[in-house]
Amino acid sequence: MDQCLLTDSLNTSLIVIVLCTISIKIIDRSPPKTATVFGLGTLILIAFSIREAGNFLQFLLWPIVLYWIIRNHHVWSMRAFLFMLFISPIFLGVYGYKTWNEHRTDKRFITTAGQSTMFFPVFKLKKQGIDALKDDPLFQGLPEYVYPLDEQVMINSYAINKHLHTQHNFDAVEISNYAFTTFFRLWKTYPVEMVAGTFSEIREKQFFSSFMPVETWVKTHLWARGSKPFQKRRDMMEKVKTEGQYELLLAYLARHIERIISILISAAFIIGAPVLFYRTLKKAEYRLQSLPDQIWLITFYWLLYFGYTFAYAMVHLEQRYLLPVVPFLTIGGILMLNQAFFKLKTVIRSNNFNR
Numbered sequence: 001m002d003q004c005l006l007t008d009s010l011n012t013s014l015i016v017i018v019l020c021t022i023s024i025k026i027i028d029r030s031p032p033k034t035a036t037v038f039g040l041g042t043l044i045l046i047a048f049s050i051r052e053a054g055n056f057l058q059f060l061l062w063p064i065v066l067y068w069i070i071r072n073h074h075v076w077s078m079r080a081f082l083f084m085l086f087i088s089p090i091f092l093g094v095y096g097y098k099t100w101n102e103h104r105t106d107k108r109f110i111t112t113a114g115q116s117t118m119f120f121p122v123f124k125l126k127k128q129g130i131d132a133l134k135d136d137p138l139f140q141g142l143p144e145y146v147y148p149l150d151e152q153v154m155i156n157s158y159a160i161n162k163h164l165h166t167q168h169n170f171d172a173v174e175i176s177n178y179a180f181t182t183f184f185r186l187w188k189t190y191p192v193e194m195v196a197g198t199f200s201e202i203r204e205k206q207f208f209s210s211f212m213p214v215e216t217w218v219k220t221h222l223w224a225r226g227s228k229p230f231q232k233r234r235d236m237m238e239k240v241k242t243e244g245q246y247e248l249l250l251a252y253l254a255r256h257i258e259r260i261i262s263i264l265i266s267a268a269f270i271i272g273a274p275v276l277f278y279r280t281l282k283k284a285e286y287r288l289q290s291l292p293d294q295i296w297l298i299t300f301y302w303l304l305y306f307g308y309t310f311a312y313a314m315v316h317l318e319q320r321y322l323l324p325v326v327p328f329l330t331i332g333g334i335l336m337l338n339q340a341f342f343k344l345k346t347v348i349r350s351n352n353f354n355r
Contacts (some may be wrong), residue, residue, distance in 0.1 A: 124197030265333030274335030
């Protein structure tokens with residue numbers, strides 16, 4: 001995913017720098033300094049300026065930041081000051097951005113991207129047989145949806161935008177605000193169906209992200225040349241037989257092996273992190289303050305990964321949106337596998353010794 005200069009790539013680099021810096025400080029038991037805390041908060045502001053979702057996703061970083069500050073500073077007034085110092089850049093930045101837009105347009109807002117994306121859950125409900133807009137007076141006379149809904153989601157979203165603009169004279173900001181209003185109304189009216197729609201956004205390819213060298217080559221080929229080295233197994237075999245491209249057969253096999261490795265890493269992290277937390281907590285007689293820093297870090301990574309996943313899945317989830325947290329899934333998964341291997345090795349040695 002990092003082969004192209006995407007906003008996702010730049011945003012990811014900044015978030016990863018912040019999280020790695022905090023993680024290293026926690027492991028080293030390094031007390032938070034005002035310049036460092038403010039600098040990290042400023043990086044979060046820059047990340048937000050690249051992708052506006054950072055205004056909401058920043059809250060997922062608060063637990064690890066608070067842990068670092070509380071763990072390494074014992075004066076409550078200073079703890080509060082340092083935390084406020086960390087979050088102040090983005091809050092001031094958001095306020096300033098809204099003020100700037102108000103100066104230019106007389107309306108306070110950050111972006112109007114919500115006018116399209118926040119209507120996506122409407123189409124998820126439609127796939128479940130629920131016409132979520134039928135009782136809304138603003139949407140009477142809305143044109144029929146274009147099918148299939150998965151492929152025509154933007155066309156249908158634009159149709160809603162056009163309807164609100166032409167029939168009710170809504171501008172972009174008003175449409176965006178009403179899209180958010182509709183989104184929260186849907187969660188209140190159809191909570192079970194919205195949960196189902198959220199889970200439907202999570203695809204199996206999400207578990208291929210932690211280790212994907214061959215897939216990266218395939219994707220780079222697609223972005224650079226507009227085509228893949230091979231589409232599916234039949235296309236690959238045809239090129240091997242007729243054109244002698246035996247390297248494609250090797251790549252095909254390697255891609256399946258890398259997916260197995262990636263699934264193992266992902267499963268180890270997703271399942272192993274909460275299990276490790278519980279076992280360690282139980283061993284510590286349920287005293288949270290007695291848990292090692294490394295256990296807390298893996299737990300924060302787990303919460304971050306699922307926080308990002310569900311924050312996006314509630315609206316629309318793309319694999320590239322998870323780039324800021326995939327490295328930490330990989331770190332956590334490898335650690336879980338390493339521990340499992342070490343325990344298995346210990347058990348085997350113990351059995352051999354007993355014999």
